[in-house]
Amino acid sequence: MTAPMRLPSQPGEVIDRTVPLMFGWNGRAASGYAGDTITSALAASGERVFSRSFKYHRPRGILTAAFDDPGCTVQVGDEPNVRAAHRRLAAGMDVRAENAWPSLKYDVKAANQLVGRFLGAGFYYKTFISPQRLWPAYESVLRRFSAGGSMSVDARRGDYDKRYVHVDVLVAGGGPAGMAAALAAADAGASVLLVEQEYDLGGHLRYGGAAELATLRELRDRVAAADAIEVLTDSVAIGRYEDNWIAVMQRTAAGVAERLVKARARSLVVAPGLIERPYVFAGNDLPGVMLSTGVRRLINLYAVKPGLRAAAFIANEAGDAAVEDLRRAGVQIAHVADARRGTGLVHATGRGGLRSVRFSDRTVEADLLVTAVGWTAPTALASMAGDRPEFDPGAARFFPTVAELPGGIYCTGGLAGDGSLDELVGHATAVGRAAATRSRVGVAPLPHDPHPALFHGPTDGFVDLCEDVTSKDLATAVAEGYDGAELAKRYTTSTMGPTQGKLEVVNTIAMIAELTGRGIAETGTTTWRPPYAPVTLGALAGRTFEPVRYSPMQPWHSAHGAKPLVAGAWIRPDHYGDPAAEVRAVRSGVGIIDVTPIGKLDLQGPDVAKLLNLLYVNKWSKLGIGRVRYGAMCADDGVVFDDGVTGRLAEDHYLMSTTSSGAAAVWEWVENWLQTEHPEWAVHVTPVTTSYASINVAGPKSRELIARVTDVDLSPDDFGYMHVRTGRVAGVEDSVLWRIGFTGELSYELHVPGAFGLHVWETLLREGADLGVRAFGVEAQRILRLEKGHLIVGQDTDGLTRGFSAGLDWAIKLDKDDFVGKPELVWQGERSDHPRLVGLATVDPQLVPPEASQIVAGGEIVGRVTSSRMSPTLRRSVCLAQLADRLARPGTTVNVRLPDGRTIQARVTDGLAAVDPDGKRMRV
Amino acid sequence: MMLLPCPWCGPRNVTEFAYRGENIARPDPNTADKATWRDYLYYRSNRAGWEREGWFHRAGCRQFFSIERNRTTNETRGVGTPDGAGDAAHSGDSR
C-alpha cells in the first residue's frame, strides 16, 4: 500500500518511520508507522471516508483528527466503537468500518438521505407513537438501522482494574497550563497527579511551530524531573464528585485492559484547554471539511497531507497557523476567506467528498476546506463542582464563573481566559501554587480576547455530526414549542451522541437563541454531566473480587463430593449426593454437619444478662451457668429479626449464636444497643464466628460417638438437654459443647478452635465408623428441622412477620420491663387477628407444594407455604405455612394453589412438629 | 463521594459508614401510646438544612456516633457521641 499523502519528516511528528506496521482495513492490507493513529495511517494512504453517518448514512471523514472526531469510529477485531483518530495503530489490527452495509462505498441505507424529510426532529416520537402494540415490530426494524459496531459475547479484553489515589493536587489536562500548574504545585510541596487525554503531554504545543516545540520540550523535561508529579497519559478525568472525589479513566495501563482511578484530591485544577467549534453550513459534513486543529494535527503530528487543494474560512490565529502549515506542506491554497474581514461561507458541495466551496464573493474548487471559527470551553469538571458557566458575547465562548467555584477548584489555561503562551503559563503557575495550599492568593484573572461570534452560515447544515441533527431540525423543534436548550436537545437528540456535545453544544444553544430571539446567555448552557468522556462498561464494572468463606473442613467436603451451596459469603455443602439417606442416617444412627457459618458472639461482663433481656423477647435473668436457652430477637417494630441459642459459660461469660445469614447484622445490632442506648452497661462483644469451627453431631447414637472423643461427663443427669459444657474434644482444649436439638434428635453442637476443625471432623468420622456415622449437608438439616417444625427466620417469616405470627407465643414474655419490640408485640397480642405459623399436611401425601405456593380462600390469598419437603422419615410431604388466623385451627382444610394452576387440599396440623411432637427424642 | 469525619478515624469515604438517620430518642416502651411509637418508628422530619444524625463506621472503628450534617450542602459539624450530645471540641462551629 502506498502512502501518497505522507509528508517528509516533520519537526514535531510522533510517528516512528523505522517501525512500519501492517494492518487490515475492511479486509484489505494497509500499513502505517508506530505512533500513527488508525486514521492517520489510512489518511496517509489517501483514504478520505472512515464511516457512514448515524441516521442518513452519509460518508464521513476526518474533522478533528482527535478522540472526539465524530466520523472516525470503527470496529477493531471484536471491539466496537473504537475512536480511530485516537487509537494508536498496532500490527495486525483488523479494522473495519461500522454502520455501513454492504460496504463503506456503496451503503444501501444511504437511501435514508433521500427520505431525509421523514427523519427530522421528533421523527421517532411522531412516527412510532401509535399504535403501541406495534412497538416490538418498530423496534426490530429500527435496531437494524442503529449505529454502532458489533459485539461478541466471547470477546476477551483482559482485566479491568481499579486504583485508589490520594493526592494534594489533581491537574486535569496536560497542556502548557496543566504542566505549569503541576510544576508550581509540586514546587510548593504538593503531591500531584497530572492527567492528560492524549498519549503525550503538551496539548496544542505538540502541533505548534518551533517556539511552541521548544517550550514543550522544556516543560516536559521539568515535569519528568519532578518526583512529586505522577503523569497519567491517555487518561481522562471523567467526573468530579463531592469533596473532590475524581474518577479518572486510564485507557492505557500496563497489564490490564483499562483502569478506573478513583482519586481524592485536596485541590482540582481544571486545565482542559479549548475545543475547536465546527461551523454550520450546507455540506459541512463532506469528507474534506476539517477544523484547523484537525489539519494541524495531521500535518505536524502524523506528517499527513490533509488534501491537495485547500480553501480556508478563518477567524483567528489558529486558522492563520493552519494555512501556514498547509503552505509548508505543499498543499495548494485555492483561497483563504478571512471572516474577520466580513467574508462569508455559503456552502460546500461534492459527492463522497468535497469538490467546491461557495464563499460570499466567489466559488473555488477544493478537496479540503479548513474552518477556524472559534472555541468551546469544556467547563465540564467545573460545572460538576457546582459552577454555572457564563457566556461572554465579546469572546464568543463560555467561561467558568471563578467567583462561584467552591474551595479546592481552580481553572487555568484557555478555559480561564486568553493571553500569550507566557501569560497563560504565568497564570497556571500562580494557580498551581494556590492549589497546593488551597488558597486563592496571587491569582490574577486572565483577560478575554475579542473573537467574532460565528456559528452558522446562510444555509442549513449539520449541527450534530454524531446524531445527524441539522439546523433545520432545530428550527422545527423550536417551531413546535421545544424552545429551551434542554427541551430542544432531547427532542432533536442534538449533543446526545458519542461526542457528548463537545463539538455541538454551543452551536446548538446559539441557534436556539437566535430562533427564539433571545441571547445566548439567557438561553443558557446544557448541563455537563459525568462522564466527561466515553467510558467502557468493563472499566466501570472492574474486576470482580468476591471474597468467599470456607470452613476449615472444606478439604474434606470437596474430597467427598459435596455439592456446594452459596449461602451469603459462605460456600457450604448442600449435600453429599443423597440428602434423604443423610436424613435417615441422622434419625436412625448418627450424622455430623459442618455448621461453622453459624454466627457466634462472645459476650463478657457483669451486664450481659441485661443485654440479653433487652434484645431477646424471652427472659434471661435466671439462666444458670452451664445452661443454654433459645432466644428470638425482634426489632422495635415487632418483626422477628434473628434467633439462636445463647449459653452461659461462666458467671460473666456467655456465647451467643445467631443464624448464619444474620451473623453480621446481629453483631451490629448488639453494638448499636450497647453504644447508643446503654453505654453504661459493662459488656464486651467479640465476634468469634470464624474463631470456632462448629459441628453438630445429631442422632440417637450421638452420645455414644461423643463419649469416644471427650472426657466431658455426658450422662443425661449431668449434661441434659439445653446445657453447655466446656472441655476437651478429640484432644482439643477449650472446646464448647452444647446440647440442643435443631434436628429434633439427641444432638451435641461442638465449637472447637477453628484451626482444629478438620482434625475434629475427621476424628468423629473415624471413631464413629462402626456406628454408621455419616456427614450430612444443609439440605438434610433443612428437612430434619422441617419434620420437627423448627422455624427458620427469613424462610418461615418475612419482613412483616411479627413475633406472634412466628409461632413464638411461648417465648414472648410481655411481663418483662422492657425489650426491643415490646410495645408492638403487646398490641399484636391484644388483637390476635394476625397470620399464624402453622404446619400443613397435604391430603394427597405425595404432593409437595412448592415453597411460596399461595393458600387461597374465597378468591383471596390467605396465606402461603413457607417451607415444604418430602419427609424421608414419614414418607409424606411436610410443610410450614403462614396462614390467616381464622383458618389456623388444627384440622381445617385449606386450598393451596400450585404454580401450574392446580389447586390441592391440605390440612392444618396440630402443632408444628410432624416428627416427635412431644420432643422425647432430643431429650433422651 | 463525600467525606465524613469519624470522631475516631478522621475523614473517610462515606461508603465506609452506615447511615442511621435522624437522631430520635426511643420513647419509654411501657408508657408510649401507639402514635408516639409509630412516630419513633416511621416518621422523620426530612428537613432541608442542618440535622443531627446517627452514623455507624461499619468498615472502620465500628463505633456509632452522631454528627450534624447540612442536608443541602453536605457540610458537617459538631461530631459527637452516640447519645446525640455534640462535642464542641471537634468543631468550633456548633449549633
Ligand SMILES: [Zn+2]
Ligand atoms: Zn471510625
